[in-house]
Amino acid sequence: MILLQALAFILDGQNWVSGPRILYQLGVTLSISAISVLIVVVIATPIGIAIGHTGRGRGVAILLSNVTRALPTLGLLSILIVLIGVNATPVAIVLVLLGIPPMLAGVYAGIESVNRSTIDAARAMGMTEGQIIGRVEIPLAAPLIVGGLRATTLQIVATTTVASAFAFGGFGLYLIKGLNTADYVQMAAGAILVTALCLLIDGLLAVVQRLVAPRGVPRDGADSASPKPRARASRSRATATVSPLQEGMQS
């Protein structure tokens, strides 16, 4: 019955503006997430493009990504808060570190997935490297790039809850407060809220992923040689959350 009570807690309009102030905590969650995602995109996209385009630096990227993944989020956040203080900066740093690997993987895996002979032909007919990246590689890699963005965003939104352990706002606050005061209804409400937010954002990005899928391209990428696919039907299945980094970890 805790779940029903939690739902009642969430559906109570009063709780959105006063008391637990769900609306405000949603704003905090979204803004810190948005800033972190933006920073990740700005950092990881060019690096991913460079790796994917040149085929160089993949090993280093995998190594660094794995190191980042191995960092204990809570521990790192504690240290940074001690060093910097309780504000958005340490939280953003941790979220960015966490968000870079999936974004980077999506971008370079996307670029790498573009058929080599397509790129070769583009170069042979006289495209500059910039034109190859902008007019061939990125359009064809777009679904995988957005796939990386999806993974990154989910990771970041979900992890904002951790920041609440340090009196920083967000839905995690309900988890921490609820735990401290044995208010399990509030805890459940926090869990539901963050889950719902993640699902909503993921759904939106899934739509974006479909919209950016290049038209005319068969589902499994840039294989122009395959015979007569139904171009439109196939693009709806261009969902992919790549994790070549994890493959890298295992090998």
Next chain:
Amino acid sequence: MIEFRDVTKRFPDGTLAVDDFSLVIPSRQITVLVGSSGSGKTTLMRMINRMVDATSGAVEIDGVNVSTIEPVKLRRSIGYVMQNSGLLPHRRVVDNIATVPILNGTPKAQARERALQLMDTVGLDRSLAERYPAQLSGGQQQRVGVARGLAMDPNILLMDEPFSAVDPIVRDELQQEVLRLQAELARTIVFVSHDIDEAFLLGDQVVVLERGGHIVQKGAPVDILANPATEFVATFIGADRGRRRLVVSDTARPESGDDRVLVDSGGYPVGLISARDGQLAIGSPTPKSRSVSNKTDQAGDA
């Protein structure tokens, strides 16, 4: 005229792909570089548009060393047709053909109009213009590839095994199409192939290559067939297996008329020869004359 002068290419991994290669490729003719894989034929061709840079030696186009021309500019002035067409899968046929003119600053409407004309030139129905490459057959894709190669009206057209991935009937049509186009347009075509029959069919000049870009023999197909320079060439063109050694069959013959059946030394039928009054026909038909009359329509490979 394209001239290779003492060209050597060593790849960073140490492979010597081309070793001291010299060749003159005459203008307005088809030169076919033919050889097995590893003979350096594609590497040689890609040196012309600087997709590969020579380690030493010079490649000249009309006396200008290509290394002095900026690669992007050079490539846009040379048509390039590759195996599997290399079309941009996310662009419609007409946009694929218009890609290079648009990069060069041709207004879009004009470039698309020109692209439609080129579709006529290569025997593609204009109704295919708005399709994506994946919606075309292999043969149609190759035609689009050829149209794209011709989009800048280049003097030089490089063709890298363009028909090796299509089925034999379509390949035959496309080869005839190349001959028809060449009769019409008269470009300098460099054609890379591993198929000696294709080389003999298309080439004004055929250059037989061995590992490392060594020229074993070059010349008109008829000369190579008449006088293979080495065992290797004889093997390569099939002379040693008797595939080119024809006899008049003493058993098979048409039910009526004077024709006799020619078979190779394996006994496989290869053609007919007229033998009026027992006298085998001798003559000198103009090479390639059939290609002009033999216009193929594109319905066959749709």
